[in-house]
Each structure stands twice: as structure tokens, then as C-alpha cells.
Amino acid sequence: xxxxxxxxxxxGWIMTTMVYLALMAVVSSFFSTLSxxxxxxxxxxxxxxxxxxxNQRIESNNNDTRLDAVLKILRTLPNIENxxxxxxxxxxxxxSPLAETDILKNILLPALVEIRINNxxxxxxxxxxxxxxxxxxxxxxxxELFLFxxxxxxxxxxxFVAIVGLITMVxxxxxxxxxFTGLSVNEExxxxxxxxxxxxxxxxxxxxxxxxxxxxxxxxxGACLAAGTxxxxxxxxxxxxxxxxxIDLLTQFDLWNWITLIMVPVSYPLLGVLVTxxxxxxxxxxxx
Amino acid sequence: xxxxxxxxxxxxxKAPLLGDVNFDLGEGKFHFLTGKSGSGxxxxxxxxxxxxxxxxxxxxxxxxxxxSITKKEIPDIRRRMGIVFQDFxxxxxxxxxxxxxxxxxxxxxxxxxxxxxxxxxLEWVGxxxxxxxxxxxxxxxxxxxxxxxxxxxxxxxxxxxxEPTGNVDDIIAERLLYLFNxxxxxxxxxxxxxxxxxxxxxxxxxxxxxxxxRLLSSNPVMPLExxxx
Numbered sequence: 001x002x003x004x005x006x007x008x009x010x011x012g013w014i015m016t017t018m019v020y021l022a023l024m025a026v027v028s029s030f031f032s033t034l035s036x037x038x039x040x041x042x043x044x045x046x047x048x049x050x051x052x053x054x055n056q057r058i059e060s061n062n063n064d065t066r067l068d069a070v071l072k073i074l075r076t077l078p079n080i081e082n083x084x085x086x087x088x089x090x091x092x093x094x095x096s097p098l099a100e101t102d103i104l105k106n107i108l109l110p111a112l113v114e115i116r117i118n119n120x121x122x123x124x125x126x127x128x129x130x131x132x133x134x135x136x137x138x139x140x141x142x143x144e145l146f147l148f149x150x151x152x153x154x155x156x157x158x159x160f161v162a163i164v165g166l167i168t169m170v171x172x173x174x175x176x177x178x179x180f181t182g183l184s185v186n187e188e189x190x191x192x193x194x195x196x197x198x199x200x201x202x203x204x205x206x207x208x209x210x211x212x213x214x215x216x217x218x219x220x221x222g223a224c225l226a227a228g229t230x231x232x233x234x235x236x237x238x239x240x241x242x243x244x245x246x247i248d249l250l251t252q253f254d255l256w257n258w259i260t261l262i263m264v265p266v267s268y269p270l271l272g273v274l275v276t277x278x279x280x281x282x283x284x285x286x287x288x
Numbered sequence: 289x290x291x292x293x294x295x296x297x298x299x300x301x302k303a304p305l306l307g308d309v310n311f312d313l314g315e316g317k318f319h320f321l322t323g324k325s326g327s328g329x330x331x332x333x334x335x336x337x338x339x340x341x342x343x344x345x346x347x348x349x350x351x352x353x354x355x356s357i358t359k360k361e362i363p364d365i366r367r368r369m370g371i372v373f374q375d376f377x378x379x380x381x382x383x384x385x386x387x388x389x390x391x392x393x394x395x396x397x398x399x400x401x402x403x404x405x406x407x408x409x410l411e412w413v414g415x416x417x418x419x420x421x422x423x424x425x426x427x428x429x430x431x432x433x434x435x436x437x438x439x440x441x442x443x444x445x446x447x448x449x450x451e452p453t454g455n456v457d458d459i460i461a462e463r464l465l466y467l468f469n470x471x472x473x474x475x476x477x478x479x480x481x482x483x484x485x486x487x488x489x490x491x492x493x494x495x496x497x498x499x500x501x502r503l504l505s506s507n508p509v510m511p512l513e514x515x516x517x
Contacts, residue, residue: 001379001381001382001386001390001393002381003381188377189379189381192373192377192379193390193394194363194366195337195339195366195371196366196367196371196390196391196394197363197364197365197366197367197369197391197394197395198363198394199363202394
């Protein structure tokens, strides 16, 4: 009964864009969190011991090599499990981004021993034992490295939340603008309806119905676009950043992740209905 | 039903359009309201449907003083009225059927009842073949009948019609008046504003006449009357 077709195109495209951007921001947030969690869980209890000149023998220690002496200490200490000596190839692979292949061949690489600890209290004891053995043996605790990284990740997560908030705000402003325009365009019709005894709630419902239909289609379309973009980016990122390592974060989304993702396109039409209802009632408050 | 006591109507910053208006429209009555163009007929109707507040005096509608009616209550009061506007005010985006359905939709009437009553009424006003036409495709007289059908579809207690015959020829005008007469017989109170003296003369109904910013009446039954000289 109201002439609202004019706002369909404008509101439809704006809301499609908003839903698309909101979904991309939410998915990005999930990805960063899941990537970080995956990385963290893989390295949280990991400690790497750098043993320079590993074949050098230590007279005071039964003439054992430095590496053997380190391994003996590791085997005697409690709360240490899963001792792995990294192969030369693995070490070269780790250092390769920092040095050229020729240089790698000419330098004496340290031995790297990866251990998993099940109790952090063992670390001071381990560090002092290894220092006594040779002062240049270095213990790299990955948990400490994560302190800075985790701040960056949580900052990124907050940024994504802020982006979703901004997108929602723009969506709300667009809806209010569409309502305002719709009321202006339909001023005479609304006046007639008022004279017939229409309450503002009735007019608000007409607007809400229109906004709900437009936003539902926009949300579905925005969600489809986001899904398409997401799958393309997901595959590109895999190739670009992880190479031959299989990292499929999509399969790691839990139920809550999926519910949140579904809630984005579902919530926009509902939010639209709410904002429209309130806007119409406020804008028509003084009209009768 | 409608009672005006010493009512003055003036638009902001202007001289009074109508002053010292007194009349009482009883139940089940049919009245004409006449006067020259610009005499204040439409403003008087506007004051009745609460589109205009009096600058002085008291208006009572259905036993209630309009000054005590809150904004929230206005729709309920208006639902007891049907209004035929001089310029029809049909909604061009809606079909004839949808235009006439509108008051019922506003009142929350069941769709099954709407589907049954609207075609019946449109048939009665001679527009049974134009249900799905849009107002722009209709003649002035047909639009007038759509406006009337829309005003009466919800069986109002009071029907206000502003120059309902202004855009039609005399034959159609007379037919419309007979239509209003039928409505009045079914219990609807009718107040028709018109400057068509010939038409008024054909019916024996009381006439409220506006002259020199005053309301005069030809009906001696009305308690707050001013008789035409």
C-alpha cells in the first residue's frame, strides 16, 4: 500500500554489501583465532634447545659430546617428554629463509633438540643444568615468544569486532535513511491512512514487512557472495602461506562458529525490522 | 454525535475563518453543509475529523470533548468515521479493490470477510467490473465512487463527504446522493459539504449554511441553531 519500491534497489545493495563485509570480517576473525589456537596448541609446551658445536667433547663429562651430554641431562629430568633431535635438513629448512644455501653449507649449524614439557617448573632447573654444562647452550621457550604474538592476535580479533560493529552501524543508518525517505515519499498516503484511523504501529508494520523482504534477499545474496569469496581466498591462502602443509581451517569450525556465521545474515533482517519499527514510530510520533 | 459550541476556527496568524459556530448533529441524521467556495466548509469538516483544532470553543465527538482526546485515542475516534475527500485521495499504487480494502485492513478485519464484502460493495456502487483497475485508469465519477466505497466499507457511524459531487455531472451527482440516502437509511449519519444548491434543493434534508464566517441553519430541530433569515 505504500510506495517503497524506490528504496528497494538502494537498500538492497547496501545491505548486501554490509552482510558480505560483516561475514568476511567474522570469518577473518575466526580464521585468525583458529590459526593462532592451532599454532599455540602445537608449540605451547615446546622448548627448543640450541646446542652450538654439538660434536665438541666435554672432558669433565666422561668425554661425551655436547649433544650427548645435553640428552643425558634431558633424560634425567622429570616432566620432559618427547625428545626430538632435528635432522640437518629440517634445520636448514628452518634457516633457509634467512640465509642462502651456499652460506648454509659453510657454517657449522647448531644441533636443535625439541622437547615437550608437561610442567613449566622444570624449566629453571633445565636452564641451570645446561648452563653448567656449557654457557652457550640456549633454551628457547616458545610460550614466552607467544606473549607478544598473542597480544597481536587478540588485537586483531578486537579489530574485527570493531569492523563488524561499524558495518552494523552503517547498516542501521542506511535503514533509518530508507525509512525517512519512505515516509517523505508516502507522506500523503500516510496522512490518508491516519485519517482512516490507522495507528502508527500499522504503518510501521508495512515498512517492517518491506524492509524484512528486502533485507532477507540481501542477506542471502550477501552470504552467497561471502561464501564464494571465502572459498577462493581459503584456497589462495593455503597455497600462498602454507605450501604443502595441509591446513583446512574450515573443517575446524565448531558448532558455535557455524551458528555465529549463520546468525550474521539472519540477524540483519531482524535488526532491520527492529530499527524500522522504532524509526517509524519515532518519526511519526507527532503525526496524526 | 457531533456538537460544536461557540467554536472558532482560524489558521495560524490569520483572521478567524469561522466564528461562534454552534450546531448539534443528532443520531441517524443527514445534513448538507453549504456555503461559497473558501467559506470554511472543508475546515469545518476537518475540525470534525480532528485534522484541525478549534482556536476557541468546544467540539464534542461521540460524547467526548475533543480537547480531552489524546493522540493515541484519535485513531479509534476516526475509525467511527468515513471521509470522502474532495480530491478523492485514492492511493494510485493500489487497485480499486485494494483501495477499498484499506480501511478494513487497518481495522484488522479477517481476510475472508474482506474478500467477501469489498466486491459486493463495489458491485453496489457500479464498479464490479473495475476491481483490479487502478485509480488513474478510471473516470472522475468512477474515482468518486471508489472514494465513497472506501469511506463506507467499514460501516462508519458518521460519514463526512467534502464536495462529493464536485467532479461529476448532475445525473451522477444525483445518483451519488441517492447512494448516501441509502446509507443513511442503514443508520449512518451523513454530513455532506457541497455548494451545489440545485442538488440540495432536490432533497428534503436540513442544511447548515456558512455565510459571513458564521454557521446558519435551516433546521429548527437543532438545539444550537441560528436560523436562516
